[in-house]
Amino acid sequence: MASFQHCFFLHHNYPSSTHLRMFVSPKPSFCCRLSSSSSSSSATTLTTSVDDALERSASDRNAIRLGLPSKGRLGSETLDLLKDCQLSVMQVNPRQYVADIPQIPNLEVWFQRSNDIVRKLLSGDLDLGIVGLDTLSEYGQGKADLIIVHDALDYGDCRLSIAIPRYGIFETINSLNELAQMPQWTAEKPLRIATGFSHLGPKFMKENGFKHVTFSTADGALEAAPAMGIADAIIDLVSSGTTLRENNLKEIEGGIFLESEAVLVASKKSLIERKGVLDTTREILERLEAHLRAVGQFTVTANMRGSSAEEVAERVLSQPSLSGLQGPTVSPVFCKKGGKVTADYYAIVICIPKNELYKSVRQLRDIGGSGVLISPLTYIFDEETPRWQNLLVKLGL
Numbered sequence: 001m002a003s004f005q006h007c008f009f010l011h012h013n014y015p016s017s018t019h020l021r022m023f024v025s026p027k028p029s030f031c032c033r034l035s036s037s038s039s040s041s042s043a044t045t046l047t048t049s050v051d052d053a054l055e056r057s058a059s060d061r062n063a064i065r066l067g068l069p070s071k072g073r074l075g076s077e078t079l080d081l082l083k084d085c086q087l088s089v090m091q092v093n094p095r096q097y098v099a100d101i102p103q104i105p106n107l108e109v110w111f112q113r114s115n116d117i118v119r120k121l122l123s124g125d126l127d128l129g130i131v132g133l134d135t136l137s138e139y140g141q142g143k144a145d146l147i148i149v150h151d152a153l154d155y156g157d158c159r160l161s162i163a164i165p166r167y168g169i170f171e172t173i174n175s176l177n178e179l180a181q182m183p184q185w186t187a188e189k190p191l192r193i194a195t196g197f198s199h200l201g202p203k204f205m206k207e208n209g210f211k212h213v214t215f216s217t218a219d220g221a222l223e224a225a226p227a228m229g230i231a232d233a234i235i236d237l238v239s240s241g242t243t244l245r246e247n248n249l250k251e252i253e254g255g256i257f258l259e260s261e262a263v264l265v266a267s268k269k270s271l272i273e274r275k276g277v278l279d280t281t282r283e284i285l286e287r288l289e290a291h292l293r294a295v296g297q298f299t300v301t302a303n304m305r306g307s308s309a310e311e312v313a314e315r316v317l318s319q320p321s322l323s324g325l326q327g328p329t330v331s332p333v334f335c336k337k338g339g340k341v342t343a344d345y346y347a348i349v350i351c352i353p354k355n356e357l358y359k360s361v362r363q364l365r366d367i368g369g370s371g372v373l374i375s376p377l378t379y380i381f382d383e384e385t386p387r388w389q390n391l392l393v394k395l396g397l
């Protein structure tokens with residue numbers, strides 16, 4: 001493998017100052033404002049929680065700490081997901097960085113920038129966190145103490161990719177190989193890449209045999225760097241591809257090196273050593289898994305005339321879209337006729353994927369279904385949660 005030369009950084013923004021702000025106590029006027037608000041009961045809890053945390057920062061803490069992204073697209077989607085899992089985060093004011101999840105009593109939520117969540121998991125100041133896989137890989141750098149508990153939270157989808165201009169010397173370049181082979185890159189005039197991924201970027205280029213390459217970094221709007229003449233290429237996150245297109249840049253074959261979405265991550269040390277962390281992790285994981293399984297599924301209930309439960313079940317199962325997760329539940333609907341209790345009708349309950357809903361309702365009607373009721377599902381709990389078993393294996397338990 002060719003050696004990796006000319007790798008340096010023009011600027012590094014570590015450490016961030018956000019952690020300094022974290023322990024600033026609320027202004028006295030803040031408490032007055034809270035007590036006059038309509039949500040004074042939860043406000044009291046939260047104010048107490050800041051005080052508790054400040055007290056505890058001097059001594060050893062007992063509470064379990066979950067780090068959540070404090071802003072940006074992951075911030076709001078994380079809160080939405082937790083709410084959908086019946087784990088609403090009670091945050092009185094967006095500038096207050098500590099919050100509670102009342103469903104889980106001994107849990108503190110701390111809002112932090114994503115990169116600081118990873119750093120604080122490593123330093124033992126957080127036990128659990130939700131971040132993008134890209135941030136985890138960049139700042140966690142494969143450290144064994146960071147364990148991914150849930151790897152697919154189904155939001156924050158993007159990819160880490162190299163992009164080059166569509167114009168000039170790059171017009172005919174369409175793959176990483178072609179880029180590496182361009183005669184332009186020499187020790188005196190290396191390929192200049194702008195990236196916020198100061199660890200993953202150089203690693204990827206080295207693994208792909210680029211000899212003459214330098215890196216610079218910026219905190220955002222990297223797509224401007226080639227047109228400004230600051231860089232030849234960029235390594236950045238891409239989702240819809242709009243920002244690249246609008247800046248006259250293109251992705252190339254072999255240039256995607258990480259597919260990312262939001263993940264739940266834990267400190268292995270905390271899971272093993274800190275009391276209650278494993279149980280809390282299990283609860284959060286089970287709720288997340290059960291909720292994400294339920295997303296896009298509906299419960300459908302309908303009445304159907306029939307001679308027996310078996311006969312009704314047979315009719316339902318004859319339709320390809322009506323077999324549900326584990327076949328239909330069929331129960332007799334009793335009524336009194338001439339002083340005798342009989343069951344002419346049966347209630348059927350099935351789970352149907354959202355995208356098959358209309359087709360399924362038509363099939364139900366075709367076999368005599370009536371009074372069709374449809375409700376969204378909150379959770380589908382399986383007997384086994386595979387991710388929990390995986391976690392126990394990773395912990396050697």
Ligand SMILES: Nc1ncnc2c1ncn2[C@@H]1O[C@H](COP(=O)(O)OP(=O)(O)OP(=O)(O)O)[C@@H](O)[C@H]1O
Pocket residue numbers: 071072073074113114131132133134135156157158219220237238239240260261262
């Ligand atoms: N365009 C995108 N579409 C979907 N997810 C994205 C996109 N860009 C980033 N992400 C994901 O969201 C995470 C947070 O990105 P976001 O841009 O919201 O915050 P940030 O980069 O930490 O802050 P900022 O860009 O404001 O400095 C990223 O680590 C990544 O996992």
Ligand SMILES: O=P(O)(O)OC[C@H]1O[C@H](OP(=O)(O)OP(=O)(O)O)[C@H](O)[C@@H]1O
Pocket residue numbers: 219220221222223236237238239240241242243244
């Ligand atoms: O493929 P797209 O859907 O266009 O999204 C990609 C853009 O989104 C992110 O930037 P962000 O919006 O976070 O702005 P930033 O550059 O200031 O971080 C990322 O850094 C890209 O620039």
Ligand SMILES: [Mg+2]
Pocket residue numbers: 220
């Ligand atoms: Mg961003």
